Amino acid sequence: MILGRRSSRLPRTIRALLPGSPYATAELADGRWAVVTGAELLVASEEGVTQRHPWHTVERGRWDGETRTVTVTWVDGSRSPLELRTASDEVASFAAALRERVQASVVHSDAAETATGAQIKVYIRRDETGALLSQVTVTGTLRGDGEETRVVDEVERRARAAVGLPT
Known part of the structure; x- marks a missing residue:
């Protein structure tokens, strides 16, 4: 609307x-x-x-x-x-x-939490040309270890797949 x-x-x-x-x-x-x-x-x-x-x-x-x-x-x-x-x-x-x-501009979103409590949110948004893109935001602190990277990658993959973007 x-x-x-x-x-x-x-x-x-x-x-x-x-x-x-x-x-x-x-x-x-x-x-x-x-x-x-x-x-x-x-x-x-x-x-x-x-x-x-x-x-x-x-x-x-x-x-x-x-x-x-x-x-x-x-x-x-x-x-x-x-x-x-x-x-x-x-x-x-x-x-x-x-x-x-x-x-x-938000088409879809997904979220996850890391083992340390950082909140990961992925937004699929439409830019000014109409193209879709993914944006990852974090609330809290990331350690940068392999497990956190896996969580971030997985939530972004799910969000992108939900709207048909390459994963």
């Missing part, structure tokens, strides 16, 4: 820069706009689109009403979270659309 498209306040100059109609927008405190599209989260200004984040790279978005900040974290954890300070606290449709697009 795609949420209602609410972007009536988005300036025409910025709308003209977008690759299609936005699902939802949020004006940022610095005058830029955060835009939810079908393929990615964009940050745009009058000068152009300054950031593009395909949904399969986004782990989650979190709204903090006290600071009026949407914090976006990344699946690979390799970079700092994106913090988007909004111009107002009227971001319910934006936050809902962001969550819906992240969830829509």
Whole structure:
């Protein structure tokens, strides 16, 4: 399900820069706009689109009403979270659309636990081109031994096989 498209306040100059109609927008405190599209989260200004984040790279978005900040974290954890300070606290449709697009990129998931209690999760996600890929995340600490490697490989193999990807 795609949420209602609410972007009536988005300036025409910025709308003209977008690759299609936005699902939802949020004006940022610095005058830029955060835009939810079908393929990615964009940050745009009058000068152009300054950031593009395909949904399969986004782990989650979190709204903090006290600071009026949407914090976006990344699946690979390799970079700092994106913090988007909004111009107002009227971001319910934006936050809902962001969550819906992240969830829509997940096709299948599987999980396992290692002997030491580390949680292994494998997500099969669709990228912006429509291709499927697998992502492995770990909560906890891995020792890196052969048994843990076997658990990680097995849960990824199961997840990939469930959607017809090569294992």
